[in-house]
Amino acid sequence: MTATLIDGKAFAAVIREKVATHVARIKEAQGVTPGLAVVLVGDDPASEVYVRSKGKQTVEAGMNSFEHKLPVDTTQEALLELIETLNADQSVHGILVQLPLPAHLDESLVINAIDPAKDVDGFHISNVGLLATGQKSMVPCTPLGCVMMLRDQLGDLSGKDAVVIGRSNIVGKPMAQLLLRESCTVTIAHSRTKDLPEVVKRADIVVAAVGRANFVQGDWIKPGATVIDVGINRIPAPERGEGKSRLVGDVDFAAAKEVAGAITPVPGGVGPMTIACLLANTLTACCRAHGLAEPDGLT
DSSP: OOOEEOOHHHHHHHHHHHHHHHHHHHHHHHOOOOEEEEEEESOOHHHHHHHHHHHHHHHHTTOEEEEEEEOTTOOHHHHHHHHHHHHHOTTOOEEEEOSSOOTTSOHHHHHTTSOGGGBTTOOSHHHHHHHHTTOOOOOOHHHHHHHHHHHHHHSOOTTOEEEEEOOOTTTHHHHHHHHHHTTOEEEEEOTTOTTHHHHHHTOSEEEEOSOOTTOBOGGGSOTTOEEEEOOOEEEEOGGGOTTOEEEEOSBOHHHHTTTOSEEOOSSSSSHHHHHHHHHHHHHHHHHHHTTOOOOTTOO
């Protein structure tokens, strides 16, 4: 068996098109333009590239993009003042503070200063609690993208046995909550789970988000299972030349694709879905703020 490749890049393009279509519709009918504000503190190169990509895709979807670049020595007080201003700005429907922040800033304090209705990252403690209790919330982008791909691949997820490997607040825990919402039977496993291979082998759905290169082995996978690899790990690639590297996931892709029914590659799988879902969340936040119907299939 060779697994079906789940093309996250292509699926993300479909999501962005759905967002753009809905944005155009509400702009014409309601005169409302969704707005996303992204705050970057410092000059981390990877974060700068990511923020530029977010801004570009926001504009391409017909939304307003507001970028706030602050120096690395920005004080906690100054950052909180900016967030307070953005909270009050009615043209801003989504606020994202790019992480990680410089060490002198309190990430939890900053995240929880954002208006929960504008928290398009879904990290605010109020949104975490709403998601955990099955209520309407803003949902973290990466887990949202994963469940969208699973729905697209499998249809109804009800009754599926799902294992989430990883217990982070950003991916593992909200992923488990979303799968519960889809009526899956969910196990949260991690690197210290006893008999982890046996736990994974019973799963119809495996979501790997443990942050360790090639951690999940091919013989852990149940034949025909759907594997979502959230991991992005850089490893040496001497075959490409001295000092070169390449990206791999948390799953041994070469081995797993011979067993799984469907699998996401790295890169080109989950990654592109994160920004697409950020745009979807911004649109959803805008619709909720103005009492408009929310877009189908984007929450």
